[in-house]
Ligand SMILES: [Zn+2]
């Protein structure tokens with residue numbers, strides 16, 4: 001079969017690989033669709049020490065169960081359409097024992113340690129099958145939309161600690177797919193107002209097609225800081241979410257909020273420049289609560305796939321491009337320019 005194989009920085013080749021062979025307990029999936037993640041883009045541009053090439057990338061997938069060597073523990077059967085919780089935690093470390101399996105020190109992940117879904121077929125490790133990582137899809141909903149369960153689960157993990165509700169006004173910095181998902185979840189949580197900030201006008205224009213209260217252009221002069229104050233009676237929003245890998249955005253995230261606000265640092269900074277210059281007086285005088293979040297727990301993924309299956313999540317407008325597998329490398333410039341929000345790959349084409 002033809003798969004997209006990662007060999008290193010800016011080197012992903014579409015080439016023939018051998019068909020996956022199942023060991024006892026494993027399940028074979030036929031991949032229907034797999035969205036391109038921001039981390040795939042980062043891996044393509046900068047490489048990733050956690051990935052030992054050659055490796056098939058792709059972890060935001062929706063598939064059909066093609067074959068199974070599972071003895072009966074799996075909750076899915078051959079023919080079922082499924083999505084997968086892709087983090088495989090060790091189950092025994094301190095973090096696993098306290099329920100924070102996303103922070104597991106011995107975790108493995110699909111497309112990092114096991115071949116992923118930029119291929120027509122992919123096998124699921126026995127541990128994941130046994131622990132119920134495959135979730136059947138019962139709704140009539142396109143596979144591309146269901147592939148968003150993985151990034152949406154990461155967003156829901158962050159919202160678990162933000163606790164947004166009817167009292168909140170929310171500013172999301174970054175109008176990429178993750179920022180849009182944060183805005184959509186904030187709205188579903190009941191936020192009074194949701195604004196989205198970005199530097200790129202075309203991204204802001206697209207953001208306005210979602211159920212938000214407005215967009216604010218970010219500029220070097222800082223007029224966005226004054227604009228958000230104006231919109232919140234001079235006080236600042238009660239929640240700020242940084243959904244981009246940018247040190248200035250992180251600094252803004254402490255300038256913008258009102259007193260007693262919650263601030264979420266969702267994205268990390270590039271490993272080559274991981275430091276931001278932050279005015280920590282804001283933490284002190286405004287009594288801010290700052291959280292970070294990484295990956296997702298199985299309960300977040302469960303909630304994400306259920307939300308997409310419900311049809312109440314705007315997945316249709318988040319997927320802007322669908323490409324065949326051999327055009328995977330074209331997805332990266334589309335994502336960087338802001339032309340695409342989310343690109344979906346069809347590995348069977
Ligand atoms: Zn992802």
Ligand SMILES: [Zn+2]
Nearest residue numbers: 090093096104
């Ligand atoms: Zn663990």
